[in-house]
Amino acid sequence: MSQSLLTVAPSPHIHTELTIPQVMRGVIIAMVPALLVSVYNFGLGAVYVTGLSILFCAGAEWAICKFLLKREPTITDGSAVITGMLLAFNVPSNLPWYIILIGSLVSVGIGKMSFGGLGNNPFNPALVGRVFLLLSFPVEMTSWPQAVATWSLDGTTGATPLGILKDGLRAGETVPALMQQMPSYTDFFFGFQGGSLGEMSAFALLIGLGYMLYRKIITWHIPVTMIATVFVMTGIFWFIDPTRFASPLFHVLTGGVMLGAIFMATDYVTSPVSHKGMILFAIGCGVLTVLIRLFGAYPEGVSFAILIMNAFVPLINTYLKPVRYGRKK
Amino acid sequence: MKKRAFHKELKTFRLGGVHPQDNKLSATVPLAQLPLPKQVTIPIVQHIGAPAKVVVQRGDTVKVGQVIAQHEGFISSNIHASCSGRIGIIEDVMDSSGFKHLAVNIRVKGDDWLETIDRTDTLVEEISLSRDEIVARVMEAGVVGMGGAGFPSHAKIKVPEGKTIDTLIINGVECEPYLTADHRLMLEKPREIIVGVRILMKALGVSRAIIGIEDNKHDAIELFEEWLREGKQIEVQPLEVQYPQGGEKQLIQAVLDREVPSGGLPADVGVIVHNVGTTFAIYEAVQKNKPLIERVVTVTGKDVKQPSNLWVRIGTPVIELITAAGGLPESTGKVVSGGPMMGKAIADLEVPVAKGTSGILVIAQAETKRTEEYNCVHCGKCIEACPMGLEPYRLLLLSKAGHSEKSKRENVLDCIECGSCSFVCPSNRPILDYIRLSKTKLKKLK
Numbered sequence: 001m002s003q004s005l006l007t008v009a010p011s012p013h014i015h016t017e018l019t020i021p022q023v024m025r026g027v028i029i030a031m032v033p034a035l036l037v038s039v040y041n042f043g044l045g046a047v048y049v050t051g052l053s054i055l056f057c058a059g060a061e062w063a064i065c066k067f068l069l070k071r072e073p074t075i076t077d078g079s080a081v082i083t084g085m086l087l088a089f090n091v092p093s094n095l096p097w098y099i100i101l102i103g104s105l106v107s108v109g110i111g112k113m114s115f116g117g118l119g120n121n122p123f124n125p126a127l128v129g130r131v132f133l134l135l136s137f138p139v140e141m142t143s144w145p146q147a148v149a150t151w152s153l154d155g156t157t158g159a160t161p162l163g164i165l166k167d168g169l170r171a172g173e174t175v176p177a178l179m180q181q182m183p184s185y186t187d188f189f190f191g192f193q194g195g196s197l198g199e200m201s202a203f204a205l206l207i208g209l210g211y212m213l214y215r216k217i218i219t220w221h222i223p224v225t226m227i228a229t230v231f232v233m234t235g236i237f238w239f240i241d242p243t244r245f246a247s248p249l250f251h252v253l254t255g256g257v258m259l260g261a262i263f264m265a266t267d268y269v270t271s272p273v274s275h276k277g278m279i280l281f282a283i284g285c286g287v288l289t290v291l292i293r294l295f296g297a298y299p300e301g302v303s304f305a306i307l308i309m310n311a312f313v314p315l316i317n318t319y320l321k322p323v324r325y326g327r328k329k
Numbered sequence: 330m331k332k333r334a335f336h337k338e339l340k341t342f343r344l345g346g347v348h349p350q351d352n353k354l355s356a357t358v359p360l361a362q363l364p365l366p367k368q369v370t371i372p373i374v375q376h377i378g379a380p381a382k383v384v385v386q387r388g389d390t391v392k393v394g395q396v397i398a399q400h401e402g403f404i405s406s407n408i409h410a411s412c413s414g415r416i417g418i419i420e421d422v423m424d425s426s427g428f429k430h431l432a433v434n435i436r437v438k439g440d441d442w443l444e445t446i447d448r449t450d451t452l453v454e455e456i457s458l459s460r461d462e463i464v465a466r467v468m469e470a471g472v473v474g475m476g477g478a479g480f481p482s483h484a485k486i487k488v489p490e491g492k493t494i495d496t497l498i499i500n501g502v503e504c505e506p507y508l509t510a511d512h513r514l515m516l517e518k519p520r521e522i523i524v525g526v527r528i529l530m531k532a533l534g535v536s537r538a539i540i541g542i543e544d545n546k547h548d549a550i551e552l553f554e555e556w557l558r559e560g561k562q563i564e565v566q567p568l569e570v571q572y573p574q575g576g577e578k579q580l581i582q583a584v585l586d587r588e589v590p591s592g593g594l595p596a597d598v599g600v601i602v603h604n605v606g607t608t609f610a611i612y613e614a615v616q617k618n619k620p621l622i623e624r625v626v627t628v629t630g631k632d633v634k635q636p637s638n639l640w641v642r643i644g645t646p647v648i649e650l651i652t653a654a655g656g657l658p659e660s661t662g663k664v665v666s667g668g669p670m671m672g673k674a675i676a677d678l679e680v681p682v683a684k685g686t687s688g689i690l691v692i693a694q695a696e697t698k699r700t701e702e703y704n705c706v707h708c709g710k711c712i713e714a715c716p717m718g719l720e721p722y723r724l725l726l727l728s729k730a731g732h733s734e735k736s737k738r739e740n741v742l743d744c745i746e747c748g749s750c751s752f753v754c755p756s757n758r759p760i761l762d763y764i765r766l767s768k769t770k771l772k773k774l775k
Contacts, residue, residue, distance in 0.1 A: 007663045007697045008427065008676045010762055012748030014349055014506065014669040014696070020703045020755050077703060119704030119756075219713070273709035273722065317707075324718040324740060325344055325578060326591040 018216065020118075023268075024078030026217045030208035031085050031263065037191045037201040038093065042145055045093035046197055050085060052097055056104030057084030064113045079118050083107050086126035089198025089259060090303065091133065094145045099137055103129040123310045124270045127303050134303070144194040160195045161188070162255040165246055166299035174243040179250075188253040199256040209262045218266045221278040222285075226261040227252055229286025237294060245294065255300035257289065264302070270310045277313075277320040284309045339544055341569035342579040343586075345716035347749045349572055349670065351545055355509045355629050355636035360517055362640045363653055365437055369412050369644030370681045371397065372424050372432045376473040377480045378404035383433060389416045394443040394620050397433050400468070406481045407471035408433075411622040411642035413441035425666035425673050425680050432681065435644070446619045452520050453616040456528055463532040463615055470614030471684075472621045475606035476500060476575065477667060479685045482607055486532040488596075495599040497529055497538040498584055499608055502568060502575035504543060505668025508688040510625040511605045513638040515542070515549040518609055519556050525612035526563055533601055538563045540605075541584050545570045572670060573747035577602045579716050591743050606687070621684055626650060630691030632658035641682050648678040650689050662694030670748045703756035711750035711760060717743045721750035721760045728763035733774065736767040744768065 018026075038046040061080040065073040075081075087107050091100070107129030115121040134141045144160055159167065161182050168178040183193050191201025198205075212218045235248035251257065265271060265285050272281045285305045292301025374380045381398035391397060391410040398408035417434035424430050442448060458466060468483035488494050499522075503511040515522060526538050542550050544567055553565045566584050573579055578589050580602060587598040595602055603611070606624065613619040622643055629636040634655025641650060647664065651657050657678070665672040666686055682689075711721035719740055727736045741764060750760040 006661070006674070006676055006678075007694075008674045009663070009697075009699070010674075010759075010765070011665075011667075011672055011746075012670045012752045012761070013663065013665055013672065013674065013690075013692055014752065015700070015757065016347075016349075016753050016755070018753075018755055019700060019757060020706065023708075023755050117704065119706045268706040268708040271707075273707050273720070274712050275709075278709070322712050322715070322718045322720065323344060324591075325582070325716065325743065326588045326593070327718075327740070327743075328588065328590075 020077050023217055024082055026212060026215045027082050027263070028078065028085065030211045030217075031082075031089070031198070033204035033207040034089065034198045034201060034259070035085070037204045038197050041191065041200065042093040042197065045145060049091065049093050049095055049100060049197055050088040052100045053088035053091075053104055054081050054084035056101050057081070057087065057108050060105050060108040061113060064109060065117075069113070074117055077118060080108060083112065083125045085198075086263060087129050089263070090126060090130040090196050090256070091141065092144050093197045094143070095140060099133060099140055102136070103133045106132045119269055121269055122313070123307055124264055124267050127264060127307050131303055131307060144196075160255060160299065161193055161250070162293065162299040169244070175246050176243065179246070185249055185253065188250070193254065195254070196256060196259070199259040202253050202258045205258040205262050212262075212266075219275065219278070221275050222266045222271060222282045223261040225279050225282035226265055226286045227257060229283050230257050230289055233287060233290045234294075237290075251290070251293065255293070256302040260285070260289070260302035260306055265306050265309075270313060272313050272316045272320070274317070274320055274322045276322070277316040280316055280320065281309050281313065284312065337565070337567060339567050339569045340583050341571050342574060342583040342716060344582075344718045345714050345749060346571040346573070346579075347714045347753050348570070349506050349752060351570070352506045352631070353509050353512070353545065354507065354631070354633075355627050355638055356512060358509075358513070358635075358637050360513050360625060360638050360640060363642075363645065363650060365412060365440060365642065366645045366649045368414075368417065368434060368436050369642055370422055370432045370434045370646070370679075371408060371411060371644035372422070372430050372681060372683055373398045373408055374424075374430045375408065375479060375643075375683045375685065376406040377478065378402070378406065378484075380431070381405060381408045383419060383431070385416050385433065387416055387419060390414070391416060391435065392441050392443050394446050394622060400471075400481075404481055404484055406473050407469060407620070409471055409620040409622050410435060411644050412437040414438040423677055423680060424683065425675050425686065427673065427676060432644075447617040448619075452524070454524055456524070456531055456615070458615060460532050460534070463528060466615050466618075467611055470610070470618075470620040472607060472610045472614050473684050474604060475610060475624060475685060475687070476604035477671070477685045477687060482603070482611060485601055485603065486529060488533055489594075492596045493599055494533050494535050494596060494601050495537065496585060497526070497533055497535050498580060498600055498602045499526055499538060499540040499605055500575055500577075500580055500602055501540050501542040501546075501549065501605040502580060503546070504570075504572045504575040505670055505672070505688070506572075507629045507690050508627045508668045509629075510627045510638055510687050512546050512549060514609055514625050515546070515605055516552060519552050521612045522605055522608050523553075523556060523563065524616060525608035528611055528615050529601075529603060529608065530562070535601075536562055539566050539584050540564070541566045541568050541574075541580055543568045543570050543574060573716055573745070573749065576716065576745050576747060578745065591740065624682075624684065624686070626682055626686055627688035628654040629688060630658070630693075632660045632693050633691050634658070643684060644681045646679045646681055647675065647689055650682070651678065651691065658691060658693070660693040660695070661691055662697030663692040665690040665692060670752065671746065699759075700757050702758055705756055705758060708755060710753045710755065714749040714753040716747060716749065717745060719744060721764065722758075724767065725758060725760045725763040728767040733767055733770045737771055741767050742771060
């Protein structure tokens with residue numbers, strides 16, 4: 001070792017091991033339990049949809065980098081895989097391949113790459129794709145296969161618990177009567193219910209949350225605040241009139257609140273940077289979700305709530321400063 | 330969880346902080362004397378303030394402890410011969426800052442000390458000097474802050490006009506990974522350090538002193554609790570392990586829950602902070618009449634054969650320390666003067682050890698390279714880590730765009746350059762590099 005070859009660089013000289021690829025890998029691992037529940041419930045459909053979605057999203061990013069932007073493809077950072085998984089988690093498990101392809105192109109192409117790739121997109125890419133599909137293919141996007149493990153690609157379809165609730169209330173029925181037709185809370189918790197591919201099992205999603213908290217990938221602020229907001233707000237309505245409004249536990253365990261709070265609202269890029277900002281953002285997500293569910297046209301509102309709040313993130317980041325040291329007035 | 334036997338609850342600072350791997354490889358290695366080098370090169374600027382004025386000439390014979398450069402004004406410091414011998418060339422030499430500064434070379438001959446210096450190990454507990462005499466003695470002995478900042482210590486012993494100091498904090502945190510110099514000194518010289526604390530208390534006229542030590546140094550905490558059981562004026566405060574707790578502002582927040590106002594000094598909130606190494610040097614200056622001519626330096630690194638804690642004469646070339654610790658490893662990519670978070674990479678192993686050199690860290694080639702940089706994903710980890718409550722990611726963007734004035738409004742000048750933001754960034758962005766750029770620009774504009 002010759003002395004003249006010593007590297008001279010400014011401090012710090014050490015670096016955390018939690019780099020972007022490690023973070024992305026961690027998020028992917030955290031999604032595995034929910035995926036397994038989905039495979040158990042929906043069989044091959046879940047594998048098929050998730051696999052295609054990952055393939056299309058990663059492929060779209062690769063192609064856009066290679067042929068449109070003419071720069072080194074960035075798929076090795078792992079974020080396209082996560083977008084693919086999240087998109088799959090947000091659609092029915094019997095979605096035809098061409099709809100998945102369109103969703104992937106919109107997610108990655110419009111949602112992410114058009115803004116300059118990882119880190120620059122204002123809206124959660126998977127949700128952009130999901131909402132685009134929901135508006136473009138309302139029938140395919142709301143025919144939910146029931147949670148019965150079938151290893152064929154056709155199965156019976158039906159409505160989600162929230163869908164049953166919304167339609168029933170419109171038809172003049174009361175909440176207690178409608179709850180009779182639904183699975184128990186234990187079934188909700190472990191995921192034996194209809195719905196999008198990855199949103200059913202609160203249990204599996206909470207395992208993922210625990211893992212991400214343990215690895216220090218995310219902090220508790222967004223998921224806990226958002227779930228608590230939904231719980232408290234629906235609790236107030238339920239307390240006022242339990243015949244018109246479902247219980248807070250029902251709301252928290254159904255329709256993607258868990259998935260949204262744990263995996264969608266916590267997306268680094270599209271959520272605020274400071275803890276105070278995260279809490280404000282999560283409260284907004286929770287409040288909008290409940291408003292859409294109880295008073296809006298859609299039975300569930302997590303996707304719209306998060307997308308709307310995404311738009312406020314730059315504002316929150318600009319005006320909610322962290323507590324400064326030594327600048328108390 | 331292991332039950333803590335400490336008398337007090339663990340405390341820590343409130344804003345930010347990171348947890349790099351400890352890697353205190355030399356924590357159990359006792360202090361040892363580095364053999365005298367053939368020559369020493371003593372920089373004239375080892376402190377903040379006016380440079381000292383050289384008072385020797387080439388060819389002069391000097392004894393250990395003799396003044397070779399005299400302080401100029403109050404915020405300045407004496408420089409002493411750390412070895413006896415003949416004065417060699419006096420010229421500009423590269424120091425650990427990477428810049429060339431004036432330095433005095435001494436060709437070492439024998440080990441001939443000034444007779445006024447008490448070289449024995451006997452503990453002198455009685456403090457006979459008055460407050461002013463203490464300040465004068467510390468100034469004479471050339472003691473400066475040994476935690477790295479290098480602020481002349483005598484200027485921090487005199488209570489500033491119009492300020493009241495109620496608490497003296499002794500910094501035994503040593504939050505930099507790898508470094509163990511202060512830890513070993515606390516274990517091996519606790520009684521001397523306690524006398525040093527009493528000297529400081531007398532000079533400052535305070536009745537309360539708190540020694541802050543991090544929880545990864547159980548033995549030192551227990552030792553000091555044992556020695557301080559009788560008195561009530563000096564306490565030990567165990568602290569949670571968290572970087573950068575050794576930062577003055579963070580330590581004050583951790584121990585007393587006070588915040589030094591932006592642009593202010595600890596004295597503004599009634600506090601003076603001294604490092605344990607400095608406290609020991611003050612003990613030696615006042616009780617033993619010994620100037621600051623040697624210090625403890627940790628020589629460490631994952632591939633270093635014998636990580637050590639060495640008593641080293643000021644001015645000794647770094648290569649001598651590395652040789653004593655088993656030689657420069659084949660894998661070496663970087664050599665750092667100081668710790669891995671705030672230390673300076675040195676370009677040349679002939680760089681001399683200075684009063685503020687707490688460690689020499691050898692980093693392997695494989696760990697030297699920065700990994701691939703990604704776009705900022707706005708994860709907020711830098712904000713979570715910043716102990717000053719700044720928004721490092723934003724400061725980087727502003728710096729890149731050249732908006733110095735906006736950076737100033739975002740309090741960039743409050744940055745203590747602890748490196749937590751760069752350490753924690755998952756996208757490997759050189760945040761601190763850009764913040765330094767902004768700070769330098771703003772200082773030049775002033």
